[in-house]
Amino acid sequence: MTQPTVTVEAAFGSSMFDASPSWTDISAYFRSGNTARGRASVDQRFETGTASLVLDNRDGRFTVDNPSSPYYPDVKIGVPIRITATWATVTYPLFYGTARSWPPDYPTGNIESTVTVPLADGFYNLNLEDLAGETFDAQPTDERIIAVLDAIGWPAALRDIDDGVATVQATDVALPNDGGEQPALAHLLDVAESEVGVLFMGGDGKVVFRNRVAMSAIVSAATFDGTDYQEIGLRYDDSILYNDIRVAREDGIQVTFVNTTSVAEHGRRVLTRDVMPMGNDPEVLNVAEWLSTLFGSQRLRIEGLKFKPLKDTTLMASMLNLDLRDAVTIQMTPPGVDPLSQLSAIEHIRHEIRPQDWTTVWSVIPLTDLEQREFWILGTSELDTETRLA
Numbered sequence: 001m002t003q004p005t006v007t008v009e010a011a012f013g014s015s016m017f018d019a020s021p022s023w024t025d026i027s028a029y030f031r032s033g034n035t036a037r038g039r040a041s042v043d044q045r046f047e048t049g050t051a052s053l054v055l056d057n058r059d060g061r062f063t064v065d066n067p068s069s070p071y072y073p074d075v076k077i078g079v080p081i082r083i084t085a086t087w088a089t090v091t092y093p094l095f096y097g098t099a100r101s102w103p104p105d106y107p108t109g110n111i112e113s114t115v116t117v118p119l120a121d122g123f124y125n126l127n128l129e130d131l132a133g134e135t136f137d138a139q140p141t142d143e144r145i146i147a148v149l150d151a152i153g154w155p156a157a158l159r160d161i162d163d164g165v166a167t168v169q170a171t172d173v174a175l176p177n178d179g180g181e182q183p184a185l186a187h188l189l190d191v192a193e194s195e196v197g198v199l200f201m202g203g204d205g206k207v208v209f210r211n212r213v214a215m216s217a218i219v220s221a222a223t224f225d226g227t228d229y230q231e232i233g234l235r236y237d238d239s240i241l242y243n244d245i246r247v248a249r250e251d252g253i254q255v256t257f258v259n260t261t262s263v264a265e266h267g268r269r270v271l272t273r274d275v276m277p278m279g280n281d282p283e284v285l286n287v288a289e290w291l292s293t294l295f296g297s298q299r300l301r302i303e304g305l306k307f308k309p310l311k312d313t314t315l316m317a318s319m320l321n322l323d324l325r326d327a328v329t330i331q332m333t334p335p336g337v338d339p340l341s342q343l344s345a346i347e348h349i350r351h352e353i354r355p356q357d358w359t360t361v362w363s364v365i366p367l368t369d370l371e372q373r374e375f376w377i378l379g380t381s382e383l384d385t386e387t388r389l390a
Contacts, residue, residue, distance in 0.1 A: 038348025
């Protein structure tokens, strides 16, 4: 069975903050691995992506402090590693992160040896960077994200930042009572959440910011039906049902917006987001209304899919080409009811790679009418009779 060519490269002697790391191909020692990126639920933030690599270590090249290793003395915690897959002559990024450990394993005495390397993506590094002492002017969300990344020295090549549709207030990280410590990641996530945008790490190692209208007039990238996936998961519950939205900005009052129709139908479900660095109270209300529309109603929804993409050349290409927050159409025909077709955003991606076997698992969420509606942003788009101001 033909499967993608997996390439594993390590930048020994470099860090995630190096703009031009020197890569060493260690693919010949790759045995198996997995990657996972995304978030557990659409009402939560994206999390640090993780991966794991099993490497052949029979010659001791990945054993820490081994002077006979060709990589000595650079087999260390924090080594950048990137994983790509080549299929039908096209190379796709799967994961970009750093090694968290290099634990050697000798399952059959001194004959066999492997090392299983756990990886964490760039969120891990962003969380280690302290913004204490930094000050930022009031500015659009995208400019704040760029300013924070500049302040900590994050490479410009590892950024994919949408234009912001909201502003955040001036911030002095060293203000009294804030502990004098603020991880860069926490502030970046606060900024993205301040306009109901999202921040995550791409498979290519880029910090990705998508504004709240990123799915406006979105076109489905691919369609999948029962001939494509092995398993499908559906839900209809109140796990992401909220209709009483309470949001407060720093140094501001809490603003409440209630979806009275939803409360009458489902009862009160409170979602609170406090101490957001929003620029003014009208923007707080705008966010509260937006969240009320996103979460105020529920319907039968497809939430999970499992694929065995090696069975089909086109399917494999789709699995490798799609990333977090891409839009896809998922179809199924349940017995006894009408066919179901759902335009969804991919929220979590997991790849499991074994010899002659590849499994991809997605978590998805249906896109609401609000998210798909065509919007325009002042200064960036033309006003159209079918569009709305974001």
